[in-house]
Amino acid sequence: MTDPAAPAEEAMTVAAAVAGTATTMEAAAANPLRDPRDKRLPRVAGPCVMVLFGVTGDLAKRKLLPAIYDLGNRGLLPPGFSLVGFARRDWQDQDFAQLTHDAVKAHARTPFREEVWKQILEGIHFVPGEFSDDGAFDALAMALAEIDETRGTGGNYAFYLSVPPKFFPVVVEQLKRTGLADAPPGSWRRVVIEKPFGHDLQSAHALNEITTSAFPESSIFRIDHYLGKETVQNIMALRFANNLYEPIWNRGYVDHVQITMAEDIGIGGRAGYYDGIGAARDVIQNHLLQLLALVAMEDPTSFDASALRREKEKVLKAVRLPSNLALYTARGQYAAGWQGGEKVVGYLQEEGIPPTSTTETYAAVKLEIANRRWAGVPFYLRTGKRLGRRVTEVAVVFQRAPHLPFSKDDTEILGQNALVVRVQPDEGITVRFGSKVPGTAMEVRDVSMDFAYGESFLESSPEAYERLLLDVMIGDPPLFPHQREVELSWKILDPIEEFWATQGQPEPYEAGSWGPESADAMMARDGRVWRRL
Numbered sequence: 001m002t003d004p005a006a007p008a009e010e011a012m013t014v015a016a017a018v019a020g021t022a023t024t025m026e027a028a029a030a031n032p033l034r035d036p037r038d039k040r041l042p043r044v045a046g047p048c049v050m051v052l053f054g055v056t057g058d059l060a061k062r063k064l065l066p067a068i069y070d071l072g073n074r075g076l077l078p079p080g081f082s083l084v085g086f087a088r089r090d091w092q093d094q095d096f097a098q099l100t101h102d103a104v105k106a107h108a109r110t111p112f113r114e115e116v117w118k119q120i121l122e123g124i125h126f127v128p129g130e131f132s133d134d135g136a137f138d139a140l141a142m143a144l145a146e147i148d149e150t151r152g153t154g155g156n157y158a159f160y161l162s163v164p165p166k167f168f169p170v171v172v173e174q175l176k177r178t179g180l181a182d183a184p185p186g187s188w189r190r191v192v193i194e195k196p197f198g199h200d201l202q203s204a205h206a207l208n209e210i211t212t213s214a215f216p217e218s219s220i221f222r223i224d225h226y227l228g229k230e231t232v233q234n235i236m237a238l239r240f241a242n243n244l245y246e247p248i249w250n251r252g253y254v255d256h257v258q259i260t261m262a263e264d265i266g267i268g269g270r271a272g273y274y275d276g277i278g279a280a281r282d283v284i285q286n287h288l289l290q291l292l293a294l295v296a297m298e299d300p301t302s303f304d305a306s307a308l309r310r311e312k313e314k315v316l317k318a319v320r321l322p323s324n325l326a327l328y329t330a331r332g333q334y335a336a337g338w339q340g341g342e343k344v345v346g347y348l349q350e351e352g353i354p355p356t357s358t359t360e361t362y363a364a365v366k367l368e369i370a371n372r373r374w375a376g377v378p379f380y381l382r383t384g385k386r387l388g389r390r391v392t393e394v395a396v397v398f399q400r401a402p403h404l405p406f407s408k409d410d411t412e413i414l415g416q417n418a419l420v421v422r423v424q425p426d427e428g429i430t431v432r433f434g435s436k437v438p439g440t441a442m443e444v445r446d447v448s449m450d451f452a453y454g455e456s457f458l459e460s461s462p463e464a465y466e467r468l469l470l471d472v473m474i475g476d477p478p479l480f481p482h483q484r485e486v487e488l489s490w491k492i493l494d495p496i497e498e499f500w501a502t503q504g505q506p507e508p509y510e511a512g513s514w515g516p517e518s519a520d521a522m523m524a525r526d527g528r529v530w531r532r533l
């Protein structure tokens with residue numbers, strides 16, 4: 001579907017932003033969380049309503065509701081902002097307000113301030129109902145019309161589908177039926193969908209057909225929360241705002257790249273979601289391939305959505321799988337073990353997991369990129385649950401110096417130079433290089449040069465969802481993957497999944513370890529090792 005409303009929508013956003021600027025800027029200026037030396041203009045949204053489907057879910061409680069509060073606390077919620085919860089509960093507004101309050105108290109990043117909470121509370125509403133209940137959606141439409149009247153939200157609605165994917169079609173269908181998906185002139189309607197965007201290429205395509213039957217592509221915001229992380233956006237700053245790295249960011253200097261997302265947690269209460277999905281669909285298809293795209297893409301002509309997405313698409317299109325998937329992919333499933341001093345059960349003993357499940361909780365793959373910059377440089381991606389510790393990083397490992405004019409003994413333990421983007425939890429960048437050990441010999445050993453966010457900046461990094469929710473309200477899409485990226489990522493993953501489906505049980509690894517032996521063997525085959533984290 002094309003978007004006939006796009007220019008009007010853009011004009012509206014700008015107009016609304018200008019209209020909202022004074023108030024929001026004043027709010028921001030009066031905000032104790034704002035550094036007075038900060039001269040940047042805050043990005044502001046015009047008045048709008050955020051409608052949240054799935055308010056009782058984990059994501060809403062841990063991330064979305066706290067992020068809305070944090071935006072409010074930073075003076076970044078528009079005047080009249082209203083929050084509507086929709087769920088299958090026999091609740092009144094105050095019950096939803098209580099849930100939001102508890103979620104904010106438990107998980108917000110910024111301190112609790114009564115005046116901010118009061119502002120949010122004024123705009124809180126709840127609509128009870130089943131997704132299949134026409135009456136409930138009619139009531140939602142009426143509630144929204146009333147909010148427009150009383151709070152001046154101008155028909156601008158963002159619908160956040162924080163619900164299991166099987167409900168996407170029915171909710172989208174209801175939004176279409178009630179006319180809520182159609183923006184009247186001068187207002188906007190946006191839909192936000194959470195991954196997983198399908199289960200494979202075919203289902204991703206089908207899901208998109210349903211979504212685009214109700215909303216134009218420009219109104220669909222697909223959340224990959226990794227793109228909202230400061231450290232992930234910083235990959236672009238590092239590469240494109242500096243001249244230092246670009247000359248060596250290619251096959252002439254880079255030996256290989258390792259992208260790791262390790263988690264120490266198990267699947268917790270998410271058996272229903274996770275089983276049958278597994279680590280590769282849960283994380284590699286989206287977060288890790290997005291990281292790969294940002295590390296490997298050419299510089300976009302600008303950071304507007306179409307320019308950025310075009311470069312990511314080009315590089316995803318150039319990704320090649322190894323010819324032997326048995327040798328260059330690995331999958332594992334955590335067995336019982338020890339984590340943080342506690343005994344933890346294995347995946348097959350987790351509540352709700354069938355004892356014969358073949359779902360992987362660890363996945364590693366070797367990919368290559370068939371273009372001039374990267375030909376022959378392997379990109380190793382790994383992710384897993386119940387690993388030694390929680391850490392996400394991108395390590396660009398450089399080739400050794402072509403010649404070492406030192407005695408062999410002096411450089412015996414010298415490793416390879418590396419530039420490591422520490423995505424989390426210890427946010428920053430490390431450069432590893434060889435340095436002379438003080439003393440009378442010319443011994444050279446690895447040392448690190450560190451940049452840490454906490455030391456260089458006064459403000460702490462916003463949560464990914466703060467940035468992404470704000471972008472939805474502003475209507476700013478660069479940090480949201482396009483359907484083409486989603487489909488290209490499934491094209492990479494589908495053959496791997498098909499191969500794994502013929503392979504029976506994944507290799508067990510002990511909880512608290514660094515994954516299955518086959519993942520180490522995969523690296524050893526190339527004469528390399530995974531970084532020790």
Ligand code: BG6
Pocket residue numbers: 263282283392
């Ligand atoms: C989600 C996955 O997308 O990312 C989860 O579904 C995973 O399985 C989570 O735990 C990790 O996010 P973060 O931001 O803690 O790295």
